[in-house]
Amino acid sequence: DAKTTQPNSMESNEEEPVHLPCNHSTISGTDYIHWYRQLPSQGPEYVIHGLTSNVNNRMASLAIAEDRKSSTLILHRATLRDAAVYYCILHGSSNTGKLIFGQGTTLQVKP
Amino acid sequence: DAGVIQSPRHEVTEMGQEVTLRCKPISGHNSLFWYRQTMMRGLELLIYFNNNVPIDDSGMPEDRFSAKMPNASFSTLKIQPSEPRDSAVYFCASSPTGTRRTEAFFGQGTRLTVV
Numbered sequence: 001d002a003k004t005t006q007p008n009s010m011e012s013n014e015e016e017p018v019h020l021p022c023n024h025s026t027i028s029g030t031d032y033i034h035w036y037r038q039l040p041s042q043g044p045e046y047v048i049h050g051l052t053s054n055v056n057n058r059m060a061s062l063a064i065a066e067d068r069k070s071s072t073l074i075l076h077r078a079t080l081r082d083a084a085v086y087y088c089i090l091h092g093s094s095n096t097g098k099l100i101f102g103q104g105t106t107l108q109v110k111p
Numbered sequence: 112d113a114g115v116i117q118s119p120r121h122e123v124t125e126m127g128q129e130v131t132l133r134c135k136p137i138s139g140h141n142s143l144f145w146y147r148q149t150m151m152r153g154l155e156l157l158i159y160f161n162n163n164v165p166i167d168d169s170g171m172p173e174d175r176f177s178a179k180m181p182n183a184s185f186s187t188l189k190i191q192p193s194e195p196r197d198s199a200v201y202f203c204a205s206s207p208t209g210t211r212r213t214e215a216f217f218g219q220g221t222r223l224t225v226v
Contacts, residue, residue, distance in 0.1 A: 032212060034214070042219065042220075043115075043202050043204070043217030043218055043219055043220050044154070044202070044204075044215075044217045045217065046214035046215065046216070049212075049214065087154075098144075098156055098159055098167060099144070099156070099204075099215055100156060101146075101153060101154035101155075101156075102153070103153055104153075
């Protein structure tokens with residue numbers, strides 16, 4: 001399975017944008033890029049996913065590099081409630097629908 | 112929709128006892144996943160069902176673990192006998208199709224403590 005690499009932790013100030021990077025240099029052409037987050041004491045929560053084009057939803061934006069070897073999750077205005085572990089996952093036909101989680105990035109948001 | 116429902120939320124049991132964790136997926140979802148989360152190993156996929164059929168159980172730690180999905184609205188994960196190293200948070204998730212185009216929805220988890 002293709003792997004992703006994320007920084008262990010990041011810090012942000014409240015109400016500022018946050019850019020969470022993810023490297024996936026071995027991505028295959030059919031792999032979708034999924035992002036999930038896990039708030040303290042809760043189950044993981046879907047954030048966004050994309051294939052090639054940048055994607056926006058009410059929670060975040062996903063910017064995908066032209067060569068698809070990296071992507072960035074963008075939180076436009078971080079709030080204290082955005083403090084969580086963010087997981088970047090490649091979801092493709094090679095892993096039969098399984099979501100395989102890595103260690104993720106722990107985001108701290110400072111007031 | 113109530114989302115994915117897991118029970119119990121917390122379970123404390125003695126080593127050697129049988130433990131059964133339960134999951135009700137979101138109605139209409141065809142795929143169901145069981146995960147285990149510990150500080151040391153993070154989130155691990157244990158088993159994955161599609162249309163009630165186990166597709167991949169390569170993550171099940173050993174024969175003490177078993178999972179069933181008798182119908183589309185119910186699944187169980189059983190540990191017999193339980194051991195202290197099984198202490199973890201167990202999550203169930205469901206997905207409309209389980210394909211790479213759709214997202215998974217997670218329950219709140221069951222925190223298992225084996226003493």
